[in-house]
Amino acid sequence: MVKRFFLGSYFFIAALPLVWLLLTSVKTRTDVIDPSFRVLPTQTVEASPPSFNPTTAGYRDLNEPISGSVHGFLHFLWNSIVIGLLSTIASVALGTSCAYGFSRFDIPGARDWLFFTLSTRFLPPLAVVVPLLVMYRTFDLPNTHIGLILLYTGFNLSLAVWLMKGFIDEIPKAYEEAALVDGYSRWQAFTRIILPQARTGMAVTAVFCLISAWNEFGFAMTLNNARAITVPVYFAGLQGDIQGIPWPRITAGVLVFVAPIVVFTVLVRNHILRGVTFGTVKQ
Amino acid sequence: MLELVDLSKTFPDGTQAVRGVSLGADPGELLVLLGPSGCGKTTTLRMIAGLESPTAGCVRLDGQEVTHSPASERDIGFVFQFYALYPHMTVLANLEFPLQNVGLDAENRQAAINDVVTRLGIAHLLDSFPSQLSGGDQQRIALGRAMVRTPRLYLMDEPLGTIDTGLRSDLRETFRTQQLDLEVTTVYVTHDQEEAMQLADRIIIMRDGVIVQEGSPHEVYDEPADLYVADFLGSPGMNLVQGRWEDQGERAFFATKESRISMPQIEIENDRDITLGVRPEHVSVETPLEESAAHLTGRVKRSEYRGDHYILHLDTPAGPFLVRSDRAHTSGQMNVRLPDERLCLFDTKTGRRLA
Amino acid sequence: MTAYGEGAIIRAARNDVLGRDGKYGWPQSDCWNSTLIPHENDHLKYAFVGPALLLLIALNIFPLFYSLFLSFTNAELSGGAATFVGTANYSTVFSTPRFATAMRTTATFVCLAVAIEVSLGYALALCFRAPFRGKSVMLAVLLVPMMLSPAVVGLYWNVILNGNYGILNQILGALGAGQPQWLTDPDLKLYSLLLIDVWMWTPFAMLISLAGLNAIPGHLYEAAQIDRASRWTVFRRITLPLSFPLVALAALFRTTDALKLFDQVMAVTGPNDEATQTLSALLYQVIFRNYKMGQGSAYAMVVLVIVIALSTIFVRHIQTFQTRHGRAA
Ligand SMILES: Nc1ncnc2c1ncn2[C@@H]1O[C@H](COP(=O)(O)OP(=O)(O)OP(=O)(O)O)[C@@H](O)[C@H]1O
Ligand SMILES: [Mg+2]
Numbered sequence: 001m002v003k004r005f006f007l008g009s010y011f012f013i014a015a016l017p018l019v020w021l022l023l024t025s026v027k028t029r030t031d032v033i034d035p036s037f038r039v040l041p042t043q044t045v046e047a048s049p050p051s052f053n054p055t056t057a058g059y060r061d062l063n064e065p066i067s068g069s070v071h072g073f074l075h076f077l078w079n080s081i082v083i084g085l086l087s088t089i090a091s092v093a094l095g096t097s098c099a100y101g102f103s104r105f106d107i108p109g110a111r112d113w114l115f116f117t118l119s120t121r122f123l124p125p126l127a128v129v130v131p132l133l134v135m136y137r138t139f140d141l142p143n144t145h146i147g148l149i150l151l152y153t154g155f156n157l158s159l160a161v162w163l164m165k166g167f168i169d170e171i172p173k174a175y176e177e178a179a180l181v182d183g184y185s186r187w188q189a190f191t192r193i194i195l196p197q198a199r200t201g202m203a204v205t206a207v208f209c210l211i212s213a214w215n216e217f218g219f220a221m222t223l224n225n226a227r228a229i230t231v232p233v234y235f236a237g238l239q240g241d242i243q244g245i246p247w248p249r250i251t252a253g254v255l256v257f258v259a260p261i262v263v264f265t266v267l268v269r270n271h272i273l274r275g276v277t278f279g280t281v282k283q
Numbered sequence: 284m285l286e287l288v289d290l291s292k293t294f295p296d297g298t299q300a301v302r303g304v305s306l307g308a309d310p311g312e313l314l315v316l317l318g319p320s321g322c323g324k325t326t327t328l329r330m331i332a333g334l335e336s337p338t339a340g341c342v343r344l345d346g347q348e349v350t351h352s353p354a355s356e357r358d359i360g361f362v363f364q365f366y367a368l369y370p371h372m373t374v375l376a377n378l379e380f381p382l383q384n385v386g387l388d389a390e391n392r393q394a395a396i397n398d399v400v401t402r403l404g405i406a407h408l409l410d411s412f413p414s415q416l417s418g419g420d421q422q423r424i425a426l427g428r429a430m431v432r433t434p435r436l437y438l439m440d441e442p443l444g445t446i447d448t449g450l451r452s453d454l455r456e457t458f459r460t461q462q463l464d465l466e467v468t469t470v471y472v473t474h475d476q477e478e479a480m481q482l483a484d485r486i487i488i489m490r491d492g493v494i495v496q497e498g499s500p501h502e503v504y505d506e507p508a509d510l511y512v513a514d515f516l517g518s519p520g521m522n523l524v525q526g527r528w529e530d531q532g533e534r535a536f537f538a539t540k541e542s543r544i545s546m547p548q549i550e551i552e553n554d555r556d557i558t559l560g561v562r563p564e565h566v567s568v569e570t571p572l573e574e575s576a577a578h579l580t581g582r583v584k585r586s587e588y589r590g591d592h593y594i595l596h597l598d599t600p601a602g603p604f605l606v607r608s609d610r611a612h613t614s615g616q617m618n619v620r621l622p623d624e625r626l627c628l629f630d631t632k633t634g635r636r637l638a
Numbered sequence: 639m640t641a642y643g644e645g646a647i648i649r650a651a652r653n654d655v656l657g658r659d660g661k662y663g664w665p666q667s668d669c670w671n672s673t674l675i676p677h678e679n680d681h682l683k684y685a686f687v688g689p690a691l692l693l694l695i696a697l698n699i700f701p702l703f704y705s706l707f708l709s710f711t712n713a714e715l716s717g718g719a720a721t722f723v724g725t726a727n728y729s730t731v732f733s734t735p736r737f738a739t740a741m742r743t744t745a746t747f748v749c750l751a752v753a754i755e756v757s758l759g760y761a762l763a764l765c766f767r768a769p770f771r772g773k774s775v776m777l778a779v780l781l782v783p784m785m786l787s788p789a790v791v792g793l794y795w796n797v798i799l800n801g802n803y804g805i806l807n808q809i810l811g812a813l814g815a816g817q818p819q820w821l822t823d824p825d826l827k828l829y830s831l832l833l834i835d836v837w838m839w840t841p842f843a844m845l846i847s848l849a850g851l852n853a854i855p856g857h858l859y860e861a862a863q864i865d866r867a868s869r870w871t872v873f874r875r876i877t878l879p880l881s882f883p884l885v886a887l888a889a890l891f892r893t894t895d896a897l898k899l900f901d902q903v904m905a906v907t908g909p910n911d912e913a914t915q916t917l918s919a920l921l922y923q924v925i926f927r928n929y930k931m932g933q934g935s936a937y938a939m940v941v942l943v944i945v946i947a948l949s950t951i952f953v954r955h956i957q958t959f960q961t962r963h964g965r966a967a
Contacts, residue, residue, distance in 0.1 A: 011776055094690040098691065105683035107683060115953045124900070125918075127941045127945070130705055150693075177334050177354070178369070181332050181334070181361040185355055215789075221904070236793055247797055261786060269774075273849055281846060
């Protein structure tokens, strides 16, 4: 009974911000900054607290540039999509082949390499960004999509290698061995036998890489100030301007931005534990 | 055709799975590797296939050294202990996979597949996925996948290990027929001695990573090289009675604590510890008895019904003793004649066969 | 064939084979005791692991050394010539109060965040053990926050925490609990960040704790029941110790992550707010607002020493965790 109550109240409190997000996106700006409690959407004209008149204006004006910025939301969303997708493809590809190597071959110092891979994840972006910036300037990479794609690929490799290693370890070696004795090369065995069987693992890994590239902020903000700005950087940049912020439009944008993440989370729900613990804990 | 010379494998963890195995197979010959679980059969097979690197020794195929060449260059058909059917492919795709990189055109591939499909009777399974099939069916497909090509060598790792007895001998025959038709040299691993006897041109008995005996089914059954083989082959195994050799000049005896059995003259030093072995089916229940013949007297404790025969459990002064008989005997004393030509004598200490 | 004993058998077998009327015709060969040559060619395995590891080295190891080098110079963000300044940057790091403040702020945040998230998460996991209707939906909803972008979450929480119209204060007002200024009161700002972090990451600790709890074999509880152990004893002697390794794992994950806290700071209070300036925010301020790249690198090196020390502990834990659970790393 106590448990029920505790669980119920936590759930209520935790879900509230999500619900409020939804409500804010369908209010007018005046209603958002109205200190009186407005929670119930209603159709009646001139609704008074606790009701408000829902509107889709936030979604309609989604792409209007805010306070002097040249581009609208969709521009930044496009940057996020391009950078997220391409870096995800690259990390999953590199991570899968690396994980396969560690899973199937005797590689000197394998254990140390794997933990080196994992530990790259712990470095705070701000602590390594200076030399990266210098390197990037040398190669003309700041402010480019490719610069961030490269960086996110590397950043997500720890995740991709560890997750994929867990998945590939679960595929019995006998399958490749059967292909090897049937006259296929190691590479063919990898592409024709392992990859098809690792599909679920690759999909799960891709989702987690995409989420972390999609959400990344530290590097995106410091290596960029013009052309390849992603959504989190764009949103966080609005912070100084709280009073003037068109909240309905922003929250509509936030919802559009997080919707794919929520969908993907639901798709990989059986593997979430594995994903967030780098494959060290299996369900 | 296939030659193994002093082949050894020590795993990185120190396990000596195979220790100096040497053997050879003639073209078209079917060798059976027989031995208890963990004796190194699979490891030997994997080294022949190129899936494991030997730590010493060498492997030759057609006179050509292949010890360290990749598995894919050896042209071998392998059936794994646990099927290893590709779970993401249908049965048909599984059967087709080994043919796809050997440069056959579609028509010939189809013909090869049709051939095994009819031989194994798996036409109705072609569109299913391995996970939808029973163990027996999966085993058949695994067999089919190896048989669909005509490789230089078949390696079979307990290919029928999980199938019911009836189907099992059917499949065994199917495979043997095809193997004889195609004259493909085969190394067949099993721990089922009956299967070994049924299939083998030559049986190789392994134990603890070492070959203990090698020979035709006839040889290994009738002339076991040591106590281990004597006990391991046959069901039930050989009767083994411990005793002492008494050489009295013109006559020799095998003496246990309570009995003395007269023996033919053999060059064995007096007083040596000897184990006498004789198979239950080679002794005969006889009354009356020739005085001079080797015999044992015992009391029947129990008759075990085996369908077409009985196994009598006897209590003799020399210890428990089994006799195969056509009739049941419920009780009473009986004489058992031990035919000279069927007796095996082993040195008790070393286990080696003396005569 | 009567030989027995290893050596004899091998010899016998070989003679037997060799002696068969030359049927096998061994060519005399030097293959005996050949050294262990893996028959897979060596280049292949490095082709599999190489690209990923090279990228990781390029993006991590090289920058570390370069950062070390920069920390002894007075390099500026804008470029231009940098000169060697010895350990001057490190003296600055250890003499400026704001580094000590940032350390204290970060430590406070990490300790509170980890303690609250792990204990609250563990408590929730205990409630989630038994099956009930709607459990999976509830779990799914709870897991959403940790999948969201911290920067975006930070921005959005401005709406919730706003002193005038924020929903939190509307509720507190209704309860008669006053109107704390979450975003502007220097004493509360850090706790606002903490609140956001707890909202996002408690379910994470819960998820891992739940895995730990579910892995406890049921027969232990049956045995305890037969022994008539009290519920508290059962919890203290079975539940807690057996789920501890995973709870520790959750705590370590959260520690290394909370240590990096930056995104929410930027989105809620900005990098130069004294009350919430974490180490990462300080680094940002020094490098990108004061343009002092050399000095920033010195700060970064000190931060890295701390992070690497902590992550080593983490890695050790994962290693023992994995060996104990029987999976090779
Ligand atoms: N990869 C390995 N690492 C370490 N030891 C191994 C490895 N593979 C096998 N062994 C050990 O080597 C010995 C021989 O194994 P092998 O699989 O060849 O036996 P087997 O005769 O095929 O037995 P079974 O009838 O059970 O299949 C066993 O003791 C086994 O534990
Ligand atoms: Mg085996």
